[in-house]
Amino acid sequence: MKVPQLRKKPETKSCHNVTWEDDYSWIHQKNILEVLRDKDKLDPEVREYLIQENNHTEHHLKDTKILQKKLFDEIKGRIKLDDESLPYKDHTYEYWTKTTVEGNYSIKLRKKINTDEIEEIWDGDKEKEKLGVEYFGVGDLEVSHNDKYLAYSLDIKGSEYYTIFIRDIVTNKLITKEITDTSGTITFSLDDAYIFYSKLDKNHRARKIYRHEIGNFTDHDELIFEEKSEAFSVGIGLSSDEKYYFVSTSDHNTSEQYYFKIDEKKPKPKLIKRRKKGILYSINSWDGKFYNHTNEDAEDFKIDISESLDKQNWKVFIAAKNEVLIGGCVFLKNWIIRSETSNALDKLFVKNISTGLEEELIFSDEKIYVPNVSLRQKNKNTDEIYVGYSSPKTPSKEYLYDLSTKSKKLVKEQEIPSGHNPDDYIIERVEFQSHDGRLVPLTITRHKKTKIDGSANLLLYGYGSYGHSMSPSFSSTRLSLINRDIIWATAHIRGGMEKGMKWWKEGKLTNKKNTFEDYIYATKYLIENRYSSKGKIIGMGGSAGGLLMGAVVNQAPELFLGIIMAVPFVDSLTTNLDHSLPLTVGEFDEFGNAKDNKEHFDYIYSYAPYHNIKKMDYPDMLITTSLSDNRVLFDEPAKFTAKLREYKTDNNLLLLKTEMNAGHGGKSGRDGAIQEIALDYAFALKISEKI
Numbered sequence: 001m002k003v004p005q006l007r008k009k010p011e012t013k014s015c016h017n018v019t020w021e022d023d024y025s026w027i028h029q030k031n032i033l034e035v036l037r038d039k040d041k042l043d044p045e046v047r048e049y050l051i052q053e054n055n056h057t058e059h060h061l062k063d064t065k066i067l068q069k070k071l072f073d074e075i076k077g078r079i080k081l082d083d084e085s086l087p088y089k090d091h092t093y094e095y096w097t098k099t100t101v102e103g104n105y106s107i108k109l110r111k112k113i114n115t116d117e118i119e120e121i122w123d124g125d126k127e128k129e130k131l132g133v134e135y136f137g138v139g140d141l142e143v144s145h146n147d148k149y150l151a152y153s154l155d156i157k158g159s160e161y162y163t164i165f166i167r168d169i170v171t172n173k174l175i176t177k178e179i180t181d182t183s184g185t186i187t188f189s190l191d192d193a194y195i196f197y198s199k200l201d202k203n204h205r206a207r208k209i210y211r212h213e214i215g216n217f218t219d220h221d222e223l224i225f226e227e228k229s230e231a232f233s234v235g236i237g238l239s240s241d242e243k244y245y246f247v248s249t250s251d252h253n254t255s256e257q258y259y260f261k262i263d264e265k266k267p268k269p270k271l272i273k274r275r276k277k278g279i280l281y282s283i284n285s286w287d288g289k290f291y292n293h294t295n296e297d298a299e300d301f302k303i304d305i306s307e308s309l310d311k312q313n314w315k316v317f318i319a320a321k322n323e324v325l326i327g328g329c330v331f332l333k334n335w336i337i338r339s340e341t342s343n344a345l346d347k348l349f350v351k352n353i354s355t356g357l358e359e360e361l362i363f364s365d366e367k368i369y370v371p372n373v374s375l376r377q378k379n380k381n382t383d384e385i386y387v388g389y390s391s392p393k394t395p396s397k398e399y400l401y402d403l404s405t406k407s408k409k410l411v412k413e414q415e416i417p418s419g420h421n422p423d424d425y426i427i428e429r430v431e432f433q434s435h436d437g438r439l440v441p442l443t444i445t446r447h448k449k450t451k452i453d454g455s456a457n458l459l460l461y462g463y464g465s466y467g468h469s470m471s472p473s474f475s476s477t478r479l480s481l482i483n484r485d486i487i488w489a490t491a492h493i494r495g496g497m498e499k500g501m502k503w504w505k506e507g508k509l510t511n512k513k514n515t516f517e518d519y520i521y522a523t524k525y526l527i528e529n530r531y532s533s534k535g536k537i538i539g540m541g542g543s544a545g546g547l548l549m550g551a552v553v554n555q556a557p558e559l560f561l562g563i564i565m566a567v568p569f570v571d572s573l574t575t576n577l578d579h580s581l582p583l584t585v586g587e588f589d590e591f592g593n594a595k596d597n598k599e600h601f602d603y604i605y606s607y608a609p610y611h612n613i614k615k616m617d618y619p620d621m622l623i624t625t626s627l628s629d630n631r632v633l634f635d636e637p638a639k640f641t642a643k644l645r646e647y648k649t650d651n652n653l654l655l656l657k658t659e660m661n662a663g664h665g666g667k668s669g670r671d672g673a674i675q676e677i678a679l680d681y682a683f684a685l686k687i688s689e690k691i
Contacts, residue, residue, distance in 0.1 A: 001059045004052040006642035007045070015577060016598040018605065023646075024639040025574070033204060033582075036159040036630050039660065050627070050638065053656040057622075060653055064682035067691055071480050071678040076671075077418040078476035086386055086398060086412055089113060089377035092147055104128075104669030108141060121150055121169050128669075131156060134661045135628075136668045139184025144192040149175065149214065151195055153184040158628035158663025160184070160204070164197055166214060177217045182206075187236050187245075190262050196224065196236045196245070204582035204630050206233040209247055211267065225249075225258065225269050231585045238262075239285040240331045240380075245269075246283060252466060253589045255280045259309065272309055278589075283309075286331040287353075291317065293328045300500035301326040303338070323500040330373060333381045335403050337361075337373055341469065344429075344441040344498035346371055348387070350403055363399060363408060364389045368429050368443065370473040376400070390414070390474035392445040392488075393425035416476060424448055425482065427472075432525035434494075435517040438506070441492040441499075442522055443472045444531065450485050457561065457688040458487040458532035460523060464495030464515040465544035466590060467504040477677050484690050486538075487531055493518035493548075508590050510603050516551045523552075523559045535561050535619075538684050542566035543632055543664070550609025550640065553618060562620040562653075562687045564680050567629055567664055571636040573601075573608035582630050610640050617650040622683045624676070626662040634658055653687070 008023040027046045035041045061068075081101040087094040093110040100107070105124020111117055121143070128136040131154075139153035139162040150169050153162040162184030166176045179197060183206040187196040194213055198206040209225040227234050227249045234249045247258040247269045254277050258269030272283055280301075281294035292304040298320030305317040318326055318338065327339030336351040348371045351358040361371070369391035376384050387408070388398035395414035402408070426448050431439040450456050459481060463470055470490050478488050492498040495507025495515040507515040519539075526532050539560050541549045546568020553563050569575070576594045579585050592600030605611055621644070625637040641656040648654065657679070659667060666676050685691055 001056060003645065004049060004056050005645070006049050006638070015595065016601045018601070020611070022574070022639075024642050027638060028574075028633070028635045032633060032635075033202070033630070036628050036633075037157060037161060039157075039627055042627070046635075046638070050634070050656075050658045050660070053638075053641065054658060054660075057655040057657045060655060061679070061682065061686070064686050064691060067685060068675075068678045068682045071681050072671075072674055074418070074480050075477050075674050075677060078416045078420070078479065079670075080415040080417055083415075086374075086376075088375070089379070090143075090147065091378060095143065099670070104671050105136070105138070110143075110147075119169075122152070127154075135663070137162075137663070137665075140186045142186045142188060143169075144188045145190055146192045149188075149192065151186045151188065153182060153186060155184065155663070158626060158659075158661065158665075158668070159630050160663055161200060164195070166195065176212070176214050177219075179212060179221070183233075183235075185235060187238060190238075190242060198234050198236070203230070203580055205230065205586070206235070209234055209236050224267050230579075231588060232256075233586060241286050244285055248282065250280070251586045251589055253278055253280060255282065257281065257283055259283075270309075273312075282328065284329065284331075286329075287333075291329055293326070295501055298326075299502060300324055303329065323502060325497055325500045330375065331380060332375075332383075332385070332403075334383065337385070339371075339373075341498065342500070344443070344469065344472070344492040346471065348373055361387060361401075363387055363401070364391070364394075366391045366394065366427075368392065368427050368472050369394070370471045386411070388412075392427045392443065392472050392474060393422045395420065395474050395476070414474070420476075420479070429472075430525075432521060434514070434521045436514070438494070438514075438518075440494070440518050440522065442525065443470075443490045443492070444487060444526075445478070445482060445489070446487040446531075447482050447485065450482075450487060452530050454527075454530045454533040454536075456485055456487050456532055457536050457538065457684075457690070458489060458526055459538045459540055459684060460489045460491060460519070460526065461540050461545075462491045462493055462519045462522075462548050463541060463543075463545040464491075464493040464507055464518070464548055466495075467497040467501070469496040469498045477674075477681075480681055481684060484685060486684065486688060486690070489522070489526060489531070491519055491522040493522070495544075509592050510599065512591065512603070513551075513607060515548060516555060516607065519548060519552050520556050520559070523556070527559070534559055536688075538562045538564065538687070540564040540680070540684075542568070544569050546570060546632070546637075547572055547609065551607050551612075553621070554609055554612045554614065557616065557618050560619040562622070562684065564622045564683060565637075566624045566666070566676075566680075567626060567632045568609075568623060568637050568640070569632045570609040570640040573604050573611055575633070575636065576600075576604055581633070610636070610643060613640075613643050613647045615647050615649055618644065618648045618652060618654070620653040620683075620687045622653070622655045622657070622680065624657045624659070624666075624680075626659040626664065626666060628662060629664040631664040655683070 009026040084098040087096040095110045097106045103125040108122035133156040135158045137155035142151045151166045153164045164179040183198045199208045207227040210221040212221045231251045232249045256275035257272045260267045290306045302320040303318035304314040325341040330337040348361040369389045371389045374386045383404040387401045390396035398412040399408040428444040546565040549565040550570040594601040625634045
C-alpha cells in the first residue's frame with residue numbers, strides 16, 4: 001500500500017532572531033476554531049490526507065482485527081454492565097445512577113426516601129438517539145434544590161462547546177431557553193429561580209459568569225463577573241454551608257476568589273484576597289468559619305482558618321509539611337475529613353471538631369492503594385460516610401463507615417464478571433535515581449508468572465504535567481496486557497504533584513526536561529533491573545503525556561520497541577507562539593511564553609518534538625488524534641507524522657489514526673472508549689509479537 005504523503009509547502013518562520021522552515025504549517029487554518037465546530041470547513045486536501053492515513057493504519061492493523069474484537073470482548077467482559085452506584089440522600093429523594101447491558105450511557109434514577117417507587121429522570125442513550133448524533137458528550141447533570149428541574153449540558157461534536165438545557169422533571173418539557181457556547185458546568189441558585197454558568201469567548205476561554213433566570217426565553221442573561229486576563233478562566237460554586245457563592249478565577253498556578261451571599265437580589269461579587277503570582281487559594285465556609293486551602297508561605301499547601309472575610313485574621317488550622325501535599329476539606333457537623341499525598345500515595349485523615357483530635361483513616365491492609373471518601377447524604381448532621389479504595393490488583397471496595405464507632409460495612413464491591421484473582425498479581429513500588437540524583441517513584445504491576453529476567457515486554461506509562469498525579473488505582477483494562485506477560489509500569493515523574501508542589505515546579509517551565517529525563521531514567525532502571533530489555537519497552541502517554549513521548553523518542557529511540565501517543569502535544573513551539581489558541585495563554589506558567597521571552601523560546605525549541613525530529617531509526621509508533629479536539633489541534637500530530645515519515649531511516653510502523661467525529665477525550669460512550677483501548681493494546685501486542 002502506498003504510504004500517505006502530505007504536500008510540502010515551505011514557510012519560513014522566525015522569532016528572537018532564530019529562523020526555521022516549516023514544510024507543513026499550511027495545514028493549520030486561520031479559522032481553525034470554526035473547523036472544530038463544523039468539520040465541513042476543513043480544507044479538502046487536509047481531509048483527504050487524514051483519510052489516507054486512516055486507511056494506511058487500517059491496512060497495517062488488519063491482521064489485528066480478530067485480536068481487537070477479542071480484546072474488546074475481554075475488556076467489556078470485566079465490566080459489570082448492569083451496575084448501580086451507591087445512593088445519595090437529598091432532602092426528599094435518594095439519587096443514584098445505573099448502567100445497562102445494552103446502553104453506552106448512564107441512567108439517573110431517584111425515589112422518595114422511605115418509598116419504593118423508582119423514577120427515571122435521565123437516560124443518556126435515549127437522549128442521544130433523540131438527537132440523532134454520533135458524538136454525545138454530557139458535561140453536567142444537576143437537579144434543582146427543590147427536586148423539580150433537571151439541568152444538563154451537551155457537547156455533540158467533541159469540541160467542548162456545551163449547550164445547557166433545563167427541563168421540568170415531571171412534564172419532561174424544556175422550561176427555559178437553550179444556552180449555547182458554555183463551559184458546561186451548571187449551578188442552581190438555592191431558590192431555584194436561576195442558574196449560574198460560564199460562557200466561552202471566541203478563543204474558547206471561560207471568562208464570564210452569567211446568571212440566567214429560569215423561564216426566560218429571551219437572549220439576555222445577567223453578567224455577574226468578568227475576568228479581564230486572557231490567561232485566567234472562571235467558575236462558580238456554592239459553599240459547604242450553602243451560605244455563599246464563591247467565584248473562582250485562576251490559571252494553573254495563580255488564583256483569586258470573590259464571594260456574595262445567597263440571598264443577594266443583585267449579586268455583586270466581593271474580592272477576598274487579591275491575586276499574587278504563584279499563589280493558589282481556595283476558600284470555603286462552614287459553621288460560621290472560613291477555611292483557606294492555600295500555598296501562600298506553604299509550598300505544599302496548608303489550611304488556614306478565619307472567623308470573618310470582612311476582617312480577615314487567618315490562623316493555621318492544618319500546618320504545611322515538606323513534600324507532603326495537603327488536600328482540601330470535607331465538612332460534617334462533628335467531623336472534618338481531609339487528604340494528604342506523599343511519595344505518590346494518598347492518605348485520608350479525620351478530625352473530631354469537638355476534641356480537636358485527628359487520626360488517619362486506614363481501611364486496607366495493602367501498602368499501595370488509592371483511598372476515597374464521599375458523603376452519604378446532604379444532611380451534614382451524620383457520622384456516616386462512604387469510604388473506599390482500590391489498588392493496581394484490587395478492584396474498588398466501598399464501605400459505609402461510622403466515624404464515631406469506627407465500624408465499617410462493605411456496601412459495594414467492583415465486580416469483574418469474567419473473574420479476577422488479586423493474588424495472581426504482584427505490585428511493587430520502587431524508587432530510582434534520576435539524572436540529578438532525585439528519587440522518582442515507580443509503580444510496577446505484573447502477573448506472578450511473568451519472569452524478571454529481561455525477557456518480558458513492558459509498557460511504561462507517563463504524563464508529568466500540570467501538577468496532575470498518577471494514582472495507583474485499579475484498571476481492569478490493563479489486565480489484557482498484564483495477563484499476556486506484558487508488565488505495566490507507571491512512572492511518577494516530575495511535573496505531577498506526587499511528591500508535592502516542588503515536584504511540579506521541578507518539571508515545568510525551564511525545568512521541563514526533568515520530566516523527560518525522569519522517564520528515560522525510569523526506562524533504564526527497568527532494563528538494568530531485568531524487568532525488561534532494551535528494545536522491548538513500549539512507551540505510552542496522551543495529551544501532555546504525548547509531548548513526553550515525542551520528546552523521549554527523539555532523545556532515546558533505541559530504548560523502545562514502540563510508542564503509543566494519544567492526542568499528543570507534539571508541535572508545542574508553534575502552539576506556544578500562537579496566543580489565539582484556546583489553551584496557550586493560560587499555560588504560560590506551565591510551559592513558558594516563547595513569543596515574548598527568548599529564554600523560554602530557546603528552551604521550548606530545544607525539546608519541542610516536531611522541531612527535534614532527526615534522521616535516524618525510530619521505533620514502531622501509533623499516533624491517535626481527533627478532528628474536533630480544541631486542546632491539542634489535530635494538525636499537531638498530522639504535521640509530526642508527515643515530518644517523521646520524511647526523516648526516519650527505518651521500516652518500522654508509523655500509523656496515524658484520526659477520529660473524524662470526536663474531541664480530546666476520544667470517542668463518546670462506553671463501547672467507543674473500549675474500542676480505542678482495544679486498538680492501542682492490539683498495536684502493543686502486534687509489535688510484541690503476541691498476536
